[in-house]
Amino acid sequence: MVKHFPLLLLLLLLAVYVAATDEEPFIGVNIGRDLSDMPHPTQVVALLKAQQIRHVRLYDADQAMLIALANTGIQVAVSVPNEEILAIGQSNTTAAKWVSRNVVAHYPATNITSICVGSEVLTALPNAAKVLVSALKFIHSALLASNLDHQIKVSTPLSSSMILDSFPPSQAFFNRSLNPVLVPMFDFLQTTGSFLMLNTYPYYDYMKSDGVFPLDYALFKPLPPNKEVIDSNTLLHYSNVFDSVIDAAYFAMAFLNYTNIPVVVSETGWPSKGDSNEPDATVENANTYNSNLIKHVLNVTGTPKHPGIGVSTYIYELYNEDAKAGSLSEKNWGLFDANGKPIYILRLTESGGVLANDTTNQTYCVAKDGADPKMLQAGIDWACGPGKVDCSPLLQGQLCYEPDNVVAHANYAFDTYYHQMGKSPQACDFNDMATISTTNPSHGSCVFPGSLGKNGTFPNVTLSSMNSTNSDSSAWNIHHGELGIRNPVMMIVVLLMGVVWL
Numbered sequence: 001m002v003k004h005f006p007l008l009l010l011l012l013l014l015a016v017y018v019a020a021t022d023e024e025p026f027i028g029v030n031i032g033r034d035l036s037d038m039p040h041p042t043q044v045v046a047l048l049k050a051q052q053i054r055h056v057r058l059y060d061a062d063q064a065m066l067i068a069l070a071n072t073g074i075q076v077a078v079s080v081p082n083e084e085i086l087a088i089g090q091s092n093t094t095a096a097k098w099v100s101r102n103v104v105a106h107y108p109a110t111n112i113t114s115i116c117v118g119s120e121v122l123t124a125l126p127n128a129a130k131v132l133v134s135a136l137k138f139i140h141s142a143l144l145a146s147n148l149d150h151q152i153k154v155s156t157p158l159s160s161s162m163i164l165d166s167f168p169p170s171q172a173f174f175n176r177s178l179n180p181v182l183v184p185m186f187d188f189l190q191t192t193g194s195f196l197m198l199n200t201y202p203y204y205d206y207m208k209s210d211g212v213f214p215l216d217y218a219l220f221k222p223l224p225p226n227k228e229v230i231d232s233n234t235l236l237h238y239s240n241v242f243d244s245v246i247d248a249a250y251f252a253m254a255f256l257n258y259t260n261i262p263v264v265v266s267e268t269g270w271p272s273k274g275d276s277n278e279p280d281a282t283v284e285n286a287n288t289y290n291s292n293l294i295k296h297v298l299n300v301t302g303t304p305k306h307p308g309i310g311v312s313t314y315i316y317e318l319y320n321e322d323a324k325a326g327s328l329s330e331k332n333w334g335l336f337d338a339n340g341k342p343i344y345i346l347r348l349t350e351s352g353g354v355l356a357n358d359t360t361n362q363t364y365c366v367a368k369d370g371a372d373p374k375m376l377q378a379g380i381d382w383a384c385g386p387g388k389v390d391c392s393p394l395l396q397g398q399l400c401y402e403p404d405n406v407v408a409h410a411n412y413a414f415d416t417y418y419h420q421m422g423k424s425p426q427a428c429d430f431n432d433m434a435t436i437s438t439t440n441p442s443h444g445s446c447v448f449p450g451s452l453g454k455n456g457t458f459p460n461v462t463l464s465s466m467n468s469t470n471s472d473s474s475a476w477n478i479h480h481g482e483l484g485i486r487n488p489v490m491m492i493v494v495l496l497m498g499v500v501w502l
Helices: 002-020 041-050 063-068 082-089 092-104 126-145 176-192 202-209 241-255 283-298 373-384 406-420 488-501
Strands: 027-031 055-058 075-080 112-117 153-155 157-159 196-199 263-268 313-315 364-367 434-437
Touching (some): 027 283, 041 063, 055 313, 075 082, 075 092, 082 092, 092 112, 092 126, 112 126, 126 153, 126 176, 153 176, 196 241, 202 241, 241 263, 283 313, 373 406, 406 434
Parallel strands (some): 027 055, 027 313, 055 075, 075 112, 112 153, 263 313
Antiparallel strands (some): 364 434
């Protein structure tokens, strides 16, 4: 063993490096509240859990929503509303009070990971532009005072319309009249290790293009090589609008000498219905765009300028907002209606469980009748360990502990893994100890993550029950994701085992 010490040290250093690197890109959703019948926060969280949505962006810091999100592990971006920017940008004290009330009071139970200071302030509220950077700095200072500056990043979503001459991407630049604000803003983002948040809508780009590029280019549909758009300066090939806009942002930042600020897409999507002058706002196009977007992001495709570097993205939006002002399309960007019923069924059979939003014909994975209890226990141990299922609800005193028998616990562990893996039939095997069933195995207050009520939300859900499980604190819980070695501790164990075999 001693003679292999240098190799062991190298492997341990590799494990530490893996632990220190950023997580893979994610798909999140924006949660707007302009609904005539807004679901209760517990219903919202139940839908998020059922859809395995682990990242959300709020347009405010609604207290009831933050409480409902507590102990779920869902990563939350809260927002300073535009109407509060002027006050916060002119007063460090006001910023500190805002952070104390809306962040410190909820963290870490509610997993707040970022603060969006306003939304499209420079284009939607130009009179606040002069204090925007101050607002960013004051909010960050308040986090620093609470020792939360490393855990929670501060940024402000910008509209991609600020990028001028965006094609070819290599010659893109930001509206120069905004440079007095953008330069100190980018200094702040770079210094604090934050990211540029960008709202980009290929739907509107296509609408304004007047037929210059095909609809397929906006929808991520495959294009033959001769139909791809080529940047004549870099010779990079672009097969969709989304990548083109992201790279335009990277090039525009580079034009100002900022080359190491990552981009997070804070809003993008496609409307499922529109007025008579919006013929491309259809269910089919919305489904195609969002399905292809999710696969594009989760496959870590990256962009032509930065291949293999994924761009985390928040879809606009969770619900149709029927009370929103404006055209019919403005009310129809949602993935679900107010009852939690999908507007369309996303085509995501190969993208894991996130947003696999078919709430009809539900199937479940349960223990076979007469299965060997020892084999079932082995299956539970695997699901709650390497299978990365959060089994904390099975702990004594939690909602799914009773009945305390191996069959009931196996049902929970097996079904959770099955839905975590996108209901793949191969995920319901467990050495032939499990079978797919159409009977909902939920019982009493124990609601299985794959279970949905008739309106698309969990039945019998109360605020206390939603807050009773913590997906981050369980001793069983290993970082969510597809089956594979991604947890740093597991990585170290595997590496050490490899050394032993050397």
